Amino acid sequence: MEASKQLTPFLSVIGQIQPTDMASVAASGFLTVINNRPDGEGEGQPSSAEMAAAAQASGLQYHYLPVIAGQISDANVSDFAQLLSQVKGPVLAFCRTGTRSSSLWALSEASRLDATAILAAAQSAGYDLTGLVPRIQQRWTEQQCVPDAAHSAQSNRYDVLVIGGGAAGCAVTASLLKRDASLRIGVVEPSEQHYYQPGWTMVGAGVFTRSQTERPMAQCIPEPAQWIRAAVTGFLPEQNTVVLEDGRQLAYRTLIVCPGLKLHWDAIKGLRETLGKNGVTSNYVLELAPYTWQLVQNLRKGRAIFTQPPMPIKCAGAPQKALYMSADWWLKEGVLAAVETEFCTAGNVLFGVADFVPPLMQYIDKYQTQLNFQHNLVEVDGEAGKAWFVVTDAEGNQQRIEKSFDFLHAVPPQRAPRFVRESVLADKDGWLEVHHDTLCHPRFGNIFALGDVCSAPNAKTAAAVRKQAPVVAENILAVLAKREVRAVYDGYGACPLVVERGKAVLAEFGYGGKLLPTFPLDPLVPRRLAWQLKARWMPSIYFDMLLKGREWLAKPSVLDHAPHRPTAVQACDFQSGTKE
Numbered sequence: 170m171e172a173s174k175q176l177t178p179f180l181s182v183i184g185q186i187q188p189t190d191m192a193s194v195a196a197s198g199f200l201t202v203i204n205n206r207p208d209g210e211g212e213g214q215p216s217s218a219e220m221a222a223a224a225q226a227s228g229l230q231y232h233y234l235p236v237i238a239g240q241i242s243d244a245n246v247s248d249f250a251q252l253l254s255q256v257k258g259p260v261l262a263f264c265r266t267g268t269r270s271s272s273l274w275a276l277s278e279a280s281r282l283d284a285t286a287i288l289a290a291a292q293s294a295g296y297d298l299t300g301l302v303p304r305i306q307q308r309w310t311e312q313q314c315v316p317d318a319a320h321s322a323q324s325n326r327y328d329v330l331v332i333g334g335g336a337a338g339c340a341v342t343a344s345l346l347k348r349d350a351s352l353r354i355g356v357v358e359p360s361e362q363h364y365y366q367p368g369w370t371m372v373g374a375g376v377f378t379r380s381q382t383e384r385p386m387a388q389c390i391p392e393p394a395q396w397i398r399a400a401v402t403g404f405l406p407e408q409n410t411v412v413l414e415d416g417r418q419l420a421y422r423t424l425i426v427c428p429g430l431k432l433h434w435d436a437i438k439g440l441r442e443t444l445g446k447n448g449v450t451s452n453y454v455l456e457l458a459p460y461t462w463q464l465v466q467n468l469r470k471g472r473a474i475f476t477q478p479p480m481p482i483k484c485a486g487a488p489q490k491a492l493y494m495s496a497d498w499w500l501k502e503g504v505l506a507a508v509e510t511e512f513c514t515a516g517n518v519l520f521g522v523a524d525f526v527p528p529l530m531q532y533i534d535k536y537q538t539q540l541n542f543q544h545n546l547v548e549v550d551g552e553a554g555k556a557w558f559v560v561t562d563a564e565g566n567q568q569r570i571e572k573s574f575d576f577l578h579a580v581p582p583q584r585a586p587r588f589v590r591e592s593v594l595a596d597k598d599g600w601l602e603v604h605h606d607t608l609c610h611p612r613f614g615n616i617f618a619l620g621d622v623c624s625a626p627n628a629k630t631a632a633a634v635r636k637q638a639p640v641v642a643e644n645i646l647a648v649l650a651k652r653e654v655r656a657v658y659d660g661y662g663a664c665p666l667v668v669e670r671g672k673a674v675l676a677e678f679g680y681g682g683k684l685l686p687t688f689p690l691d692p693l694v695p696r697r698l699a700w701q702l703k704a705r706w707m708p709s710i711y712f713d714m715l716l717k718g719r720e721w722l723a724k725p726s727v728l729d730h731a732p733h734r735p736t737a738v739q740a741c742d743f744q745s746g747t748k749e
Contacts, residue, residue, distance in 0.1 A: 170442065173197070174267060174294035176274050177414055178359045178400035179258040182267040182294065188215055188223030192445025194261055195227040195456035196434070200362070203252065203262040205270045207235035227445060228379070228456040230256055236269050241276065250277035257361045271296040279308035286416050327355040329645060330411060330421035332401050334358025334390055336366075336631045336715065337427035337620025337638065343391040343718030344642035354394040355419060357401055357411070363389040364455060365711050367631050370487050370667070371704065373452040373461035374494035381708055382455065389716050401428070404592050406613045423645050426601050427620040428589065430483060430629070433582045440579055443551025449577045452491050453483070464576050465495045470507035471575030474556060476546045477514040478582040483621055483629045485521060486664040486676065488514070488580045489529070495578070496536035497669040510536055511572070513544035513558060521628075522682040525666070525674060528693050532668045544570075546579060585622050600624035605680070606657040606732050608641050615648050617641045627680065628662030635715055636661040640725040653731040661685055665703040673699035687722060 170190040173181040185206065186194070194202060202224050208216050217233045224231035232252055236245045253260065262270035275287045275298050284305045291298045329345060331338045334356050342354055363386045371377035390396045397419070403412040410418045432453055434441045443449045450461040473495065477488035492512050499505040512533070519526050519533070519540065533540055541558075547569070548557040554573050561567050584590060590599030594610060601618035603610055605625045610616040619637040621629040636658060643656035660680030667673045672695040679685045686692040714721055 170194075173261055174296075176271065176290055176294055180253065180260045180262065180274060182270040182274070182296075183261060183263045184266045185211075185214065186220075186263055188219050189446075191220075191223040191227040191229060192457075192460075193442060194224075195229055196441065196444035196451070196454050197261075198432075198454070199229065199259050199261045200257040200456075201230040201232065201260045203232045203234055203249075203256075203260060203270070205234055205236050205249075205262055205264040205273065207237060210238075211265065228459070232256065236264070236273065238265070238269060241269070241272055246273060246276040249273040253277070258359065268296055272298060272301060275301055276304060276308065279305040282416070283309055326353075326420035327395075327422070328353045328649060329423050329425060330354075330419055331356045331394075331425045331427065332411065333426070333428035333620070333622075334360065334363065334386055334396070335427065335429045335620065336711070337429070337634045338425070339363070339389050339391060339716045340634050340638040340718070341425055341427065341619060341641050342394050343716060344638045344720065345645060346391055346394065347718040347720075348642055348646060350393075355397050355421075356390050356394050357397045357399055357413070357419070358386060358390070359398060359400040361386055361398075365631075365708055366455075367484060367711075368708060369452045369455055369458045370490045370494065372455070372458035373450075373491060374465070374498070374667075374670075375462045376494075376670070376704055377708075379455060379459065384712065389712070391716070391718065401588050403588055404594055406593065406616060409615070422615065423648050424616045425641060425645070426589065426594065426616065426618045426622060428586050428622055430583045430621040431586050433584055436478075436582045437546055437579065438548040439551070440546075440549045440581065443549055444579075447551030448554065448575055449549060449551045449579060451579050451581070452487065453580055461491065461495075461578065465498055468499070468508060468576050469504045472509045472511065472573060473576035473578075474511045474513060474572060474574045475578045476544075476556075476580055477512070477516065478580055479515040479545065480521070481629055482580065482583045484664060485628060486666045488512075488578070489519070490667050491578045492538065493532055493536070493666075493668045494670070495576075496538065500536065501670075505536065510538040511541060512538055513541045513546065513572075515543065515545035517542045520666075520676070522676060522678045522684075524682070524684060524693060525676050528674055528695060529666065529668070549577065549579065551577075589622055596624045598624070604733060605660070607644055607654045608637060608658055609644060609654055614654075617644060625658070625660065627658075627660040628664060628678070630662050630664055631711065631715070632663035632677075633661060635721070635723050636725070638715075639720050639723050643725055643727065655728045655731055656725040657728060657732055659685070659726065663687075665699050665707070667700065667703055668695050671697055671700050673703050675699035675702065 173183040175181045221231045264270050284302050363384050365382040368377050368382035399413045402414045410420050450457050452458045475492040499508050543561040544558040547559050556572050559567050585599045596602035601622045603618050603623045608617050619641050627633050640656045640658045644654035647654045663677040665673045665675050674695050677685045
């Protein structure tokens with residue numbers, strides 16, 4: 170399959186794809202596929218029915234909207250725009266070359282974007298649409314006579330602008346509104362769905378269904394915050410402004426950056442092409458988690474390899490949780506003796522907090538797992554059933570080794586989104602730079618970050634957000650009131666390490682690996698209580714408490730004095746138009 174070409178964060182286009190490509194499409198994060206090519210247009214072209222069946226098998230929505238090449242009508246454009254407004258994104262649209270799909274997008278956007286912006290976006294994706302300029306300009310002119318109330322509303326300036334509608338964005342918005350319901354808050358988020366990502370490991374183990382881990386974004390962004398359905402492309406912090414992908418600029422008094430991180434699939438050669446087939450899977454993609462469970466149930470003998478990339482990654486315990494839950498199933502099915510399990514981690518320890526290593530090692534031994542440190546996955550050939558690792562020895566010497574497999578659970582390297590890592594707000598490693606205690610940017614005192622994208626050296630988990638959100642909320646209010654920021658974060662993170670069906674180790678810790686247990690029990694003992702917390706209560710705690718601003722055992726510590734010298738705050742005075 171050729172590489173897709175992104176027109177917006179919501180929509181990408183591509184030339185003709187095959188039914189066998191649908192698993193890769195799902196693994197790339199797309200939720201919907203639109204076919205703009207009429208059946209029978211070319212020799213050997215798969216039918217829409219074949220494409221629909223393959224899409225459905227990969228958990229994708231599929232829509233057939235055929236358009237005759239060179240004959241795009243206004244009705245076609247209207248149908249395409251209406252379809253985009255209704256489906257889940259991100260969306261992949263295809264035709265023979267991708268040009269038809271790009272043209273449909275360009276004409277559907279002509280009522281709100283001028284020709285220059287549309288042509289530039291298409292050109293960056295490799296499509297020359299200059300021939301559409303007359304139609305684009307005509308549609309633009311016609312629309313200017315019609316007031317666009319929605320666009321005007323989105324042009325507002327905000328007391329607080331939140332970038333990202335995931336766990337961090339929704340939780341901090343709810344915490345702010347709980348403290349001051351009069352705040353004007355905008356949440357910039359292009360996705361239509363919200364996900365409880367910690368539950369995907371349980372989907373891959375047959376414990377949760379997919380539906381337990383997703384809800385419409387509209388149900389998750391707290392009211393009365395305004396949901397801005399767009400994506401960010403850049404920051405202008407000296408002007409207290411954020412630039413959106415359609416060229417709009419939003420102004421703020423304070424800014425919270427929490428768009429999460431990105432999975433870097435292309436860092437591992439061949440992995441993207443084989444995901445979802447050939448025994449290659451990953452619980453880090455919701456669409457693939459059911460495939461993980463399918464593979465686990467079907468494997469009766471052979472080699473099963475589980476990988477972990479270099480840190481930092483989202484939920485560092487998730488790669489080995491996939492191992493434990495799979496091996497536990499094989500053990501209970503009586504086939505573990507015929508399944509050779511390996512855990513290949515790019516790190517040099519099993520878990521970053523040393524206290525939890527001994528109880529986890531008991532399960533490594535129980536499942537007879539070969540533990541391979543300093544093994545970094547760099548290439549996969551799914552059809553051949555082979556994977557290649559770069560192995561680093563104690564002296565720093567490296568060699569490339571080959572391993573065969575029948576089952577591969579792969580976890581890719583992870584990094585901040587491009588608009589963050591290439592911005593002036595990023596640290597040297599590309600993460601949104603913050604003071605580790607106040608979560609405030611060291612150079613721009615009215616900018617904060619939390620969640621997976623921030624540079625604080627805490628575990629990147631939803632549990633960390635539970636403690637970070639109240640800290641950021643308190644400090645945002647301090648900035649708006651021109652006071653020092655004094656609420657501090659202790660680095661709390663938690664990872665319920667499910668080691669078998671019915672037991673988990675509830676790892677809770679802060680900066681420096683300090684143990685921070687919530688319950689008065691030995692945290693190093695696998696317990697049924699921790700399993701119940703993970704398997705029964707966590708989804709409700711997440712959706713009904715964390716995202717609603719119910720700060721369960723999360724009151725932030727507030728110091729008598731600011732923990733470090735405050736930076737200059739550039740909070741805009743919207744009435745005068747000056748900076749304070």
